[in-house]
Amino acid sequence: MTAMTMNVAIRSALDNMLERDRQVVVFGEDVGFFGGVFRCTDGLQAKYGATRVFDTPIAEGGIIGVAVGMGAYGLRPVPEIQFADYVYPGLDQLISEAARLRYRSGAEFTAPLTVRMPSGGGIHGGQTHSQSPEALFTHVCGLKTVIPSTPYDAKGLLIAAVEDDDPVIFIEPKRLYNGPFDGHPDRPIVPWTDHPMGDVPDDYYTVPLGVASVRRYGADVTVLAYGTMVYVAEAAAAESGIDAEIIDLRTLLPLDTDAIVGSVEKTGRCVIVHEATRTSGYGAELAATVQELCFYHLEAPVQRVTGWDTPYPHAQEWDYFPGPARVGAALRTVMAE
Amino acid sequence: MTAMTMNVAIRSALDNMLERDRQVVVFGEDVGFFGGVFRCTDGLQAKYGATRVFDTPIAEGGIIGVAVGMGAYGLRPVPEIQFADYVYPGLDQLISEAARLRYRSGAEFTAPLTVRMPSGGGIHGGQTHSQSPEALFTHVCGLKTVIPSTPYDAKGLLIAAVEDDDPVIFIEPKRLYNGPFDGHPDRPIVPWTDHPMGDVPDDYYTVPLGVASVRRYGADVTVLAYGTMVYVAEAAAAESGIDAEIIDLRTLLPLDTDAIVGSVEKTGRCVIVHEATRTSGYGAELAATVQELCFYHLEAPVQRVTGWDTPYPHAQEWDYFPGPARVGAALRTVMAE
Amino acid sequence: MVTTRLYDDRMLKSQRQGKTSFYVRSTGEEAIAVGHALELGPRDMFFPTYRQQGWLIAREWPMVDMMCQIFSNEMDRLHGRQMPVMYSAKAAGFFTISGNLGTQFVQAVGWAMAAAISGDTAIAAGVIGEGATAEADFHHALTFAATYQAPVILNVVNNQWAISSFQGIAGGGSATFAARAIGYGIPALRVDGNDYLAVVAAVRWARERARRNDGPTLIEWVTYRASAHSTSDDPSKYRPVDEWKAWPLGDPIDRLASHLETRGDWSAEQQDALESDVKKSVRAAAKEAEGFGTLLDGHVAGRRSLFEDVFKEIPPHLRRQRDEMENLP
Amino acid sequence: MVTTRLYDDRMLKSQRQGKTSFYVRSTGEEAIAVGHALELGPRDMFFPTYRQQGWLIAREWPMVDMMCQIFSNEMDRLHGRQMPVMYSAKAAGFFTISGNLGTQFVQAVGWAMAAAISGDTAIAAGVIGEGATAEADFHHALTFAATYQAPVILNVVNNQWAISSFQGIAGGGSATFAARAIGYGIPALRVDGNDYLAVVAAVRWARERARRNDGPTLIEWVTYRASAHSTSDDPSKYRPVDEWKAWPLGDPIDRLASHLETRGDWSAEQQDALESDVKKSVRAAAKEAEGFGTLLDGHVAGRRSLFEDVFKEIPPHLRRQRDEMENLP
Ligand SMILES: Cc1ncc(C[n+]2csc(CCOP(=O)(O)OP(=O)(O)O)c2C)c(N)n1
Ligand SMILES: Cc1ncc(C[n+]2csc(CCOP(=O)(O)OP(=O)(O)O)c2C)c(N)n1
Numbered sequence A, B: 001m002t003a004m005t006m007n008v009a010i011r012s013a014l015d016n017m018l019e020r021d022r023q024v025v026v027f028g029e030d031v032g033f034f035g036g037v038f039r040c041t042d043g044l045q046a047k048y049g050a051t052r053v054f055d056t057p058i059a060e061g062g063i064i065g066v067a068v069g070m071g072a073y074g075l076r077p078v079p080e081i082q083f084a085d086y087v088y089p090g091l092d093q094l095i096s097e098a099a100r101l102r103y104r105s106g107a108e109f110t111a112p113l114t115v116r117m118p119s120g121g122g123i124h125g126g127q128t129h130s131q132s133p134e135a136l137f138t139h140v141c142g143l144k145t146v147i148p149s150t151p152y153d154a155k156g157l158l159i160a161a162v163e164d165d166d167p168v169i170f171i172e173p174k175r176l177y178n179g180p181f182d183g184h185p186d187r188p189i190v191p192w193t194d195h196p197m198g199d200v201p202d203d204y205y206t207v208p209l210g211v212a213s214v215r216r217y218g219a220d221v222t223v224l225a226y227g228t229m230v231y232v233a234e235a236a237a238a239e240s241g242i243d244a245e246i247i248d249l250r251t252l253l254p255l256d257t258d259a260i261v262g263s264v265e266k267t268g269r270c271v272i273v274h275e276a277t278r279t280s281g282y283g284a285e286l287a288a289t290v291q292e293l294c295f296y297h298l299e300a301p302v303q304r305v306t307g308w309d310t311p312y313p314h315a316q317e318w319d320y321f322p323g324p325a326r327v328g329a330a331l332r333t334v335m336a337e
Numbered sequence C, D: 001m002v003t004t005r006l007y008d009d010r011m012l013k014s015q016r017q018g019k020t021s022f023y024v025r026s027t028g029e030e031a032i033a034v035g036h037a038l039e040l041g042p043r044d045m046f047f048p049t050y051r052q053q054g055w056l057i058a059r060e061w062p063m064v065d066m067m068c069q070i071f072s073n074e075m076d077r078l079h080g081r082q083m084p085v086m087y088s089a090k091a092a093g094f095f096t097i098s099g100n101l102g103t104q105f106v107q108a109v110g111w112a113m114a115a116a117i118s119g120d121t122a123i124a125a126g127v128i129g130e131g132a133t134a135e136a137d138f139h140h141a142l143t144f145a146a147t148y149q150a151p152v153i154l155n156v157v158n159n160q161w162a163i164s165s166f167q168g169i170a171g172g173g174s175a176t177f178a179a180r181a182i183g184y185g186i187p188a189l190r191v192d193g194n195d196y197l198a199v200v201a202a203v204r205w206a207r208e209r210a211r212r213n214d215g216p217t218l219i220e221w222v223t224y225r226a227s228a229h230s231t232s233d234d235p236s237k238y239r240p241v242d243e244w245k246a247w248p249l250g251d252p253i254d255r256l257a258s259h260l261e262t263r264g265d266w267s268a269e270q271q272d273a274l275e276s277d278v279k280k281s282v283r284a285a286a287k288e289a290e291g292f293g294t295l296l297d298g299h300v301a302g303r304r305s306l307f308e309d310v311f312k313e314i315p316p317h318l319r320r321q322r323d324e325m326e327n328l329p
């Protein structure tokens, strides 16, 4: 066990996998010599050589494109997209190719990629360093989508993603790299290295894809969250005194529907929280699913607390970020009905 | 009034707008000399010249990219993407640029594009000529998304889209180009030219964006549909004998929430139909919205009838297409609860 | 080449008869795919477009298997999922074809990079139409191939047309497609793609460069799309109906045959005999494949397989959807 | 150039003081933007990157306005929405900057096409970093510029570095970036971007070509990113800490000053006087701009404007969301 920040835990996962599996290759913009703008690959090129850990041209479409070809050859590419906001030039290769290769070839060719990318706001990154595009991936059949919220999960899920034979989008909430962030920018964060969930084994282990984790047991209302929003939900529950059951989805697709249904059937209320824009966000799928499967248990409409349907602003980011005040208001609303 | 198929109505809209507004330009792959693979621009280059109606290189990213620049200059570009399945290489220019230009420049620069693209299956087009990616656009703030279901609406909405100062994604259900299709591939379709809704004025008129249309009044259940699925819903209502109120959304964003709420409050039941894959499809947003706004009126969970979460198959397309049998089953399910 | 030509003719007829929904001929361009198939090694990987069926024929891939894909029948290894002509044949070094233009060109570079990373001497060959060179993937392929000196042959098939657009629309008016390589520092050739012997010579040269790890080569193949773009296309709307009769650069089959005749190695009688033999075997294969079903008789691949291969294992939500489909009234 | 340099220094200091979140200097590359600003016409449009602030300074755009954008304060015409340095100044012919690399390069071509379509003699100039040439937009820009012979100047600023990546990663090791143009049939120049007089000469030449409708020109500007990539970057991790001291190609300000001195048109005293004057005016502007607020004092643009300009008119769902925000406890 070592106290690790989330980016160090991610680096540890890559380190373990580069060591265990000759087929794993890691690459992206500034990923090789420099070690990544968020330092997630620091030291890996020195350790494994520039053939397996390398810098790429600035071309997200090219990065995913060569990754698909490498995957078809038999490697396990783990490309990094420097910010999730820059994945769009690579979407065609993800949607039309990585996600379809197995299907259209009758499983002759596959694309076992893990595409890592940091997402989310709260770092004064403005509209092009703050986006949370996870919903787009979940609409594409053939892709799996994973978002961890702790260093332990980040490492275990990343190893599971790399070992998975399907293409996995691995989204890293950049606001959590250094410590759990509860949505109060005015308060200091506890670094992971001083936090119990920062204890991470140095060795290989996995956290299975497709399984949610209950972060807080409660009787009154179920909160579905992932990434940074898990901590915001925890803060909102603590501050409002509402006995919320907080589920960290961890994998968005495939979704752990059983965990959700079990909880909502118990609580009869549900609040969904994400940072992405609201319309057609992943919260829509969650709300639709909850009302389909738990209709007769629901005491109140399922509420969504999300980023506004605007670009992420620079100066007003704390007005945009769905913080504990907004989540708390939603909790009170569902409890009032 | 002239009897027009939907592609002729679209051409008529472009013809009117090219005539009225010198700023309108029309371009895309095979759009100029040839007149488009679906003939939507046939004859326009001969009439307006190759400066205003022209062929482009095969580069959807380039097509949208130059369109954004043209829009910033002051033109009203109406690019065509040959199939909606090929919009992905252009998504970055749509999401990061067209949708953001006004916001990030404080309205100094705008992108009044109308991006046309045929969508949907049922023409044996397999996975790369059948997709319905509308949900992706609705998640992007700054884009409007429109899908007509009749020649009359197609023309009026397209003119409204071209005149709109925001970027509009204009999706054309290709299965409706020639006639209304009710989901029974074994039955002949009535060509629009023999159909009352094929009567289209030759002159300029608009159908406003953001306003749904009630296609069938009914008391039992509200069906939310758009494009091809409107006719499938009609067939399902007729065949099941269930008194469904069928709402053709016409514009997905901005959504006519009032029309939806009014109807669901009346019927107390709701079925949503689309051809796109289910998970995080636009039906998720609709279901989430309906349960949020009409919770206390709902007698049964909102049902979604959609394409399966698989690529669109070639040979088994009628097993994929959500036809009247599936919609009918959903109608019966909600009525039974 | 003869077999490819006659295979195409037969499949075109099948499409007309409604046995399949769509077909794409390679008429006039056969030499390129055939030359590659015979000159690349068994472990090399070819990333074709929809007009490279000649590779499979030249590699003697069972024609019945190809036709079953065309007919989407129960023997189709792709389970009727893919449009006709979108073959996949890994054992023949033939990558699964995408309906999206260009995407595979950069994948070929990635495959070649992977081979190099793995210390393997296998090489890749990508193919792209001159029209599709405008797509981003072309640029990415050249950039990555140059930066990593990937062992790959980058083929641009310039058949002059992209559906209705002449090559000038793709930028072919101001420079050749071979010249694109200069700016990336990639050696390039511009070759008469209708001269089978030239094809063989150029492919060998590029193959040896790649095999020796001397890096990528771009080859522009100048040829001509003699037939319609596909069965959905009507070229009379955009080019003279008889343009194809002028066979720009000459029919590659005729040219090779007459070369061999001049050398005394071949005769018109042998050519006739060959064609009638091939015709027979194509017909026999078609009969056999039709026996397994076609779109016309509806004996197509089962719907259950719809849900397979989306992921390696079927996840719960797809299992639920499959059950829903199977329980429909 | 002097003003740009000193403006950059001041804003860097403001960032260190927490008055803004981020800053990007153009140290060493000032000649390129300044030369463009002074040589292009008032109706031409410049599509800059984040390192072209020299244009606005040279066009005498109010420095206070620029600083208000940096400070995201209530006078910021962009309402605090954009990260610092992402200016937009239509009246100065300065297009709104994108945080996404490359996207604007092809937009410049579209703008130029639109001008040509409209029979307007205005031209466009796009700018892209050598690193970002690997993006699809670069290829699209060249393809469309070649096909339509758009009146555009396509500038590649090769400052050797893309964050931590040397230009070789973008393919600069096997060919120059100027050479990329050859394959599209676009005339190209490779120019010393630190020689202000060379900048002026090259921009004039390309401008006249475009103005006369002779088509696009690509110019590779060889220069050097003397400072860190941005305030978020630490170059000591990937290049010698003193590399910048060697000023590859020489500091453009020094070079111009010493040229003028040699000609007897300028002196060290004049240079000192100029610098101290400029410093004063930059300081005065900064004081004025800070008076309207900075990130440090929290007098930033109001949150209400968050919902404006997403669309021309605020649609109902955004009005509801705005109300929700304003009614929060
Ligand atoms: C990304 C994408 N855009 C558009 C199309 C539609 N399309 C299919 S073939 C074709 C023309 C291709 O021409 P070319 O690349 O020259 O190849 P050829 O058909 O001549 O072999 C077009 C535009 C497509 N399949 N994919
Ligand atoms: C599409 C996209 N990918 C990645 C980034 C992250 N990024 C910002 S600047 C930069 C380096 C750019 O280098 P270059 O183009 O040479 O311009 P320079 O900074 O040298 O002026 C990178 C990778 C981005 N902004 N946009």
Ligand SMILES: [Mg+2]
Residues within 6 Å of the ligand: C129, C130, C131, C157, C158, C159, C160, C161, C162, C163, C225
């Ligand atoms: Mg072609």
Ligand SMILES: [Mg+2]
Residues within 6 Å of the ligand: D129, D130, D131, D157, D158, D159, D160, D161, D162, D163, D225
């Ligand atoms: Mg640079």
